[in-house]
Amino acid sequence: MKYGVLGAGAMGLRFGVLLQKAGFPVDFVDIWDTQINKVKEQNGVYVSRDGENKHLVPINIFSPEDYTGNPDVWIVFVKQMQLEDALKRAGHLFTKEQYVVSPMNGMGHIEKLDQYFDTDKVISGTAMIATVLNGPGDVDFMGPAGSGSMKIVNQNETPDEMTHKIVEDFTKANLNPDLTTNFQGTLMAKVILNSVCNTLCTMFGIKMGEFIQAPTTEALSKQLINEAFDVCERAGIKLLNTREQEWQAIVAAATKAMPLHYPSMYQDMSKGRPTEVDYINGYIYELGLKYHYEATTHEFLRNLVHLSEFSRDFDPDTLLATVKE
Template sequence: MKYTVLGAGAMGLRYGILLQEAGFDVDFVEIWEPQISKIREQNGVYVSRDHQNKHLVPVNIYTPEEYTGDPDVWIVFTKQMQLAKALERTSHAFKDHQYALSPMNGMGHIEKLDQYFDKSKVIGATALIGTVLNGPGDVDFIGAPGAGSMHMANQTEKPDDTTNQIVKDFQKANLNPSLTTNFLGTLMAKVIFNSVVNTLCTMFEIQMGEFIQSPVAEKLGRQLINEAFDVCERANITLLNTREEEWQTVKTVSAVSNPLHYPSMYQDMSKGRNTEVDYINGYIYDLGLKYHYEATTHDFLRNLVHLAEFSRDFDPKTLLETVNE
């Protein structure tokens, strides 16, 4: 099948390049102009693995307005805040027969995809795969070949022939997919994982391996997991894991699979971009409110991240000007 990646950031590049190297026809559509310009200037993307073996991989990249391809599957990997605009700009290329698969972080994207694709052709997914965009046209795959895993679930919870073919293609690309028939439970399991690892590592500017070695990591992690499970139980969402299994996933991925990885939220924070915390911890808190439950730890962390964003961007000159007034 032919694939087009909408959102050629760190994870979009990893998925697309691995599929391309497995023999599939892949295009990339990107909305960030520096990424497009750099990739075109150097005739491809520089790819490393764990900071080593940097090499150039040719890719086809387009702006949304330029793109006229007709893929069987769109792999959607923009940031949550950018998705609505990216879909609008690319909508001329969407066709009824196409599927949309999105392993994006957080929640909020499915409703936007449903505006352009029939629900029978929307596949939600999650990815426990570490990748870093060092800069425009320069990506680092974290972990050995075959490291990481992903889950997929049809929005209808009824896998069809195309879905099964996608699974086979992703297996060939060494993305380690698992197909489930629990749509919300699949997506929320990753949201909960990110609500622990992404947010805490970002707040303290640490790698996942450092976080998990902390003597308070388990206490903090279980507190966030328990609140999130309390919310999901009230929302009648059956998660893929038990509370214990969710903690063990956090522990194993942090200690064994990706100990050197800085999560994507940290990458956004360190590069001056807004984070997706409202779509992760904030989503859990807001979902809880609908069922008269306050996940206060998640709300507290969300506000801490926003305070960190504010302080990062704050100009001390404005404070001095206020004092002098």
Template sequence: MKYTVLGAGAMGLRVGVLLQEAGFDVDFVDTWAPEVETIKKQGGVYASRDGLNRHLVPINISFPEDYNGDPDVYIAFTKQMGLAEMLERSSHFFKDHQYIVSGMNGMGHIEKFDQYFAKDKVIGGTALIGTVLNKPGDVDFIGKAGAGSMHLANQTEQPDETTHQIVADFKKANLNPTLTTNFMGTLLSKIIFNSVVNTLCTMMKIPMGEFIQSPTAEKLSRQLINEAYDVCEREGINLLSTREEEWETVKYVSEVGNPLHYPSMYQDFSKGRPTEVDYINGYIYDLGVKNHYEAKTHDFLRNLVHLAEFAGNFDLASYVESVQNS
């Protein structure tokens, strides 16, 4: 099948390049001018693995307005904040027969997909795959070849022939997909993981391996996991794993899978970009409020991240000058 990746950031490039290297026809579409223009000028994207073997991979990339391809499947990997713009600018080439697959962080994207695609063409997913975009046109795959995994689930929870073909293609590309028939449980399982690792590593500015070595890592993780599971139980969402298994996943991925990895939220934070905390910890808190339950730790962390974002972009010199002149 032919694939088009919407969002040529870290994860979009990794999934698309691996599919391309597995022999599939892949295009890339992005709205970020520095990324598109740099890749066009270079004739491709520079890819490395854990900082080594940096090499140029030729890829075909376009702005949405310039793209007229007809893929079988779209793979969406934009930030939640930029998805609406991406879909609107891309809508001229969407067709009824096409599917859309996503392993995006956070929640909020499914409702946007439903505005353009029939529910039986929407496949949600998760991606426990560490990747870093060093700069425009330069991506680093974290972990050994074949590292990481994905879970995929149809929005209708009824896999069809195309779904099974997508899973087979992803397996060929070493993305290690698992197909489930539990849509919300699949999506929320990754959100809970991210609500622990992404947020805490971002606040402390540390990689996952350093986080998990802390004597407080387990206590903080279990507190966040327990609140999130309490919320999901009230909403009637059956998660893929137990609370204990979720903690073991956090521990294993941080300790063994990607110990040197700084999560994507930290990558955004460190570059002064808005984070997706409202779509992760904030989503859990808001879902709890809907069910008359306050996940207070998640709300506290969300507000701490926003405070850190504000502080990081605050113009202290101008503030001091204004106070002195007042």
């Protein structure tokens, strides 16, 4: 099958490059002109693994306006706050026959995808695959070849023949997919993990392997986990894990799967970009409000992240001069 990747950032590049390496035709479509121009200038994307063996991989990349291809499956990896614009610009490329797979962080993307694709052809999931975009045209795959895993789930919770073909292709590309039939439970399990690891690592500028060593980590994590589970129980969402299993998933991610990884939220924060905290901790809080429950720790962390985003724009010297006046 032919794949089109909408969003040639860290994760989009990893999925697309690995599928291309496995022998499948892949086209990349992006809305970031700097990325498009850099890849075209150097005739491909530079790929490293854990900072080593940097090499150029030729890829085809286009803007939505310049692309004329017709992939069988779209893979969508766009930041939540940019997704609406990306889908609008690429909307003329989507057909009723195409499937879409979007294992993005956070929640909010499904409703947007449903505006462009048949809901029976919308597949989401989660990706525990650490990847870093060092800069335009330069990506680093974290972990040894074949590391990382993902879950795939149909929005209608009924896998069809095409879904199984996608799982087969992803398996050949060493993306290690696991097919589930619990849509909300699958997505929320990753949202809860991200609400702990991504947010706390970002606030303190630490890698996941450093985060897990702190003596307060278990207490902080379980407080956030318990609030999120309380919300899901009230919303009638059956999660894949128990509360203890969710904590153990965080331990495994931080000690075995991605100990050297800075989460994507930290990468956004450190590069002056808006974070996805509203679609992670904020989503949990807002969902709780619908069922008369306040996940106050999640809301507190969301506000702290936004305060940190706000404070990035201050020049200490200018602020000090203003105070003296």
